[in-house]
Amino acid sequence: MSERKIRVLVAKPGLDGHDRGAKVVARALRDAGMEVIYTGLRQTPEMIAEAAMQEDVDVVGLSILSGAHMALIPRIMELLKVNGQERVKVFVGGIIPDEDCPRLKEIGVTAIYGPGAPIEKIVNDIRLALKPSK
Amino acid sequence: MVKSSIDPILSGERMALARLLTEVENDSPAARRTLDELFPHTGKAHLIGVTGAPGTGKSSLVNQIALHYRRADAANPNRVAIVAVDPTSPFTGGAVLGDRVRMRDLSGDPGVFIRSMASRGSLGGLAQATAGMVQVFDAAGFEIILIETVGAGQTEVDIARLAHTTLVVESPGLGDDIQAIKAGILEIADILVINKADLPGVDNAESALRGMLSLARPVENLIHHGQVMSVPETESQEDSQWEPPLLRTIATDGTGVEELLAAIDQHALHLRRTGGWKQRERARLEAELQTLLTETLVEEFRARIPIKHYTALVEKLVQRKLSPNEAVKLLLKGKA
Numbered sequence: 001m002s003e004r005k006i007r008v009l010v011a012k013p014g015l016d017g018h019d020r021g022a023k024v025v026a027r028a029l030r031d032a033g034m035e036v037i038y039t040g041l042r043q044t045p046e047m048i049a050e051a052a053m054q055e056d057v058d059v060v061g062l063s064i065l066s067g068a069h070m071a072l073i074p075r076i077m078e079l080l081k082v083n084g085q086e087r088v089k090v091f092v093g094g095i096i097p098d099e100d101c102p103r104l105k106e107i108g109v110t111a112i113y114g115p116g117a118p119i120e121k122i123v124n125d126i127r128l129a130l131k132p133s134k
Numbered sequence: 135m136v137k138s139s140i141d142p143i144l145s146g147e148r149m150a151l152a153r154l155l156t157e158v159e160n161d162s163p164a165a166r167r168t169l170d171e172l173f174p175h176t177g178k179a180h181l182i183g184v185t186g187a188p189g190t191g192k193s194s195l196v197n198q199i200a201l202h203y204r205r206a207d208a209a210n211p212n213r214v215a216i217v218a219v220d221p222t223s224p225f226t227g228g229a230v231l232g233d234r235v236r237m238r239d240l241s242g243d244p245g246v247f248i249r250s251m252a253s254r255g256s257l258g259g260l261a262q263a264t265a266g267m268v269q270v271f272d273a274a275g276f277e278i279i280l281i282e283t284v285g286a287g288q289t290e291v292d293i294a295r296l297a298h299t300t301l302v303v304e305s306p307g308l309g310d311d312i313q314a315i316k317a318g319i320l321e322i323a324d325i326l327v328i329n330k331a332d333l334p335g336v337d338n339a340e341s342a343l344r345g346m347l348s349l350a351r352p353v354e355n356l357i358h359h360g361q362v363m364s365v366p367e368t369e370s371q372e373d374s375q376w377e378p379p380l381l382r383t384i385a386t387d388g389t390g391v392e393e394l395l396a397a398i399d400q401h402a403l404h405l406r407r408t409g410g411w412k413q414r415e416r417a418r419l420e421a422e423l424q425t426l427l428t429e430t431l432v433e434e435f436r437a438r439i440p441i442k443h444y445t446a447l448v449e450k451l452v453q454r455k456l457s458p459n460e461a462v463k464l465l466l467k468g469k470a
Contacts, residue, residue: 004160005160005227005252005254007156026230027230029228030223030226030228030229030230031223031226031228032226032228033226033227033228034228035222035228035229035231035252036228036229036230036231037231037234037250038230038231038232038234038235039234039235039238040232040234040235040238043238046241046242047238047241047242050241050242051234051241051248053148053149053152054148054152054247054248054249055152055249055250056152056153056155056156083149084149085149
């Protein structure tokens with residue numbers, strides 16, 4: 001029973017109320033054998049960082065469609081660090097303009113996905129991102 | 135991990151706690167050693183199990199119970215840990231753990247710690263590592279530990295062995311009175327809760343459950359029709375026998391939760407007064423020893439048998455040359 005499962009927090013920070021995408025990703029990660037903690041809509045960065053800490057996750061997946069990503073994501077990255085979770089890989093999905101991507105990568109976001117990103121790619125990217133640290 | 139590895143846990147460092155929980159869940163050798171060290175610090179918490187069919191509102195109710203425990207004593211609030219178990223897919227080994235969705239009221243409270251866990255193939259409504267996780271929270275000084283099982287129906291009764299107080303949550307419109315007379319989950323209830331009490335059908339659900347409860351205690355019921363609790367004449371018996379109260383709640387707005395907390399505390403008091411608390415602890419620890427002994431013996435025994443022998447034996451079973459019973463005898467004699 002000592003097989004190590006990948007634990008992923010899937011969260012929707014901010015105020016937009018569309019969680020279809022987040023749920024589809026959650027389900028797909030489940031089907032890939034991961035344990036997905038789903039926290040629901042309208043989470044503050046503080047709530048997300050707290051859940052990531054309590055659940056000791058390997059990955060945080062953020063779904064943002066509202067356009068507030070440049071305010072929300074840096075705050076989440078900062079809080080993860082404060083909690084000692086700088087090793088956690090952060091993946092972002094949603095509507096993120098290309099010009100914002102370099103800055104997000106700079107502050108430590110592992111990957112960013114737009115609409116239509118193939119699920120298998122997300123699954124593979126997560127596995128790859130976690131490999132060297134294990 | 136060396137000797138001092140338990141200090142951060144005892145002093146309540148949350149990240150250290152979270153990491154240890156992961157180790158315990160994965161049953162790593164380091165976690166086993168840490169659990170050994172933590173064991174003397176356990177035995178102080180009140181373990182409250184919450185079980186019931188999927189969709190009865192267990193998570194929402196746990197949320198409310200935790201909120202009320204946090205508020206109950208403003209000067210010296212209880213610290214509350216929540217272990218929420220959700221099922222693992224038997225096909226992919228993955229899981230979606232969604233209990234936190236209903237517990238957002240608790241976020242930002244440093245006196246609350248919520249941990250989701252997947253059942254990872256266990257069938258009793260808990261995961262194999264749940265007991266270990268509960269021990270960690272107990273040692274870390276959480277006075278109240280709420281354990282939410284997977285959506286359970288009839289045979290998922292492991293929780294009754296782990297918890298001091300078991301709540302069985304029902305809601306209106308789930309099955310008829312035949313469900314209520316089947317063996318299993320109702321029998322383990324220390325407290326029965328009809329949640330979603332604002333839905334139609336609540337009276338039917340209550341009378342079906344009440345009928346069931348009274349059947350379980352026919353003698354008292356003959357004398358005191360329907361009066362399950364606090365009947366003067368039964369006071370002498372009350373010392374030894376607990377009458378599971380039946381309470382109505384609406385977890386979404388907190389209706390009835392205060393009364394529920396009173397009943398939980400009363401049950402704890404009852405257990406302490408009658409020695410039931412110690413009895414339950416003893417039964418739980420003995421069951422744990424038994425399980426561990428079985429696992430360890432089987433593991434060690436299997437390690438001594440060459441895999442070739444073992445598969446050859448299985449082959450003989452398939453060919454019906456040996457019965458499983460005979461095979462075990464041969465293995466134990468070392469003649470296989």
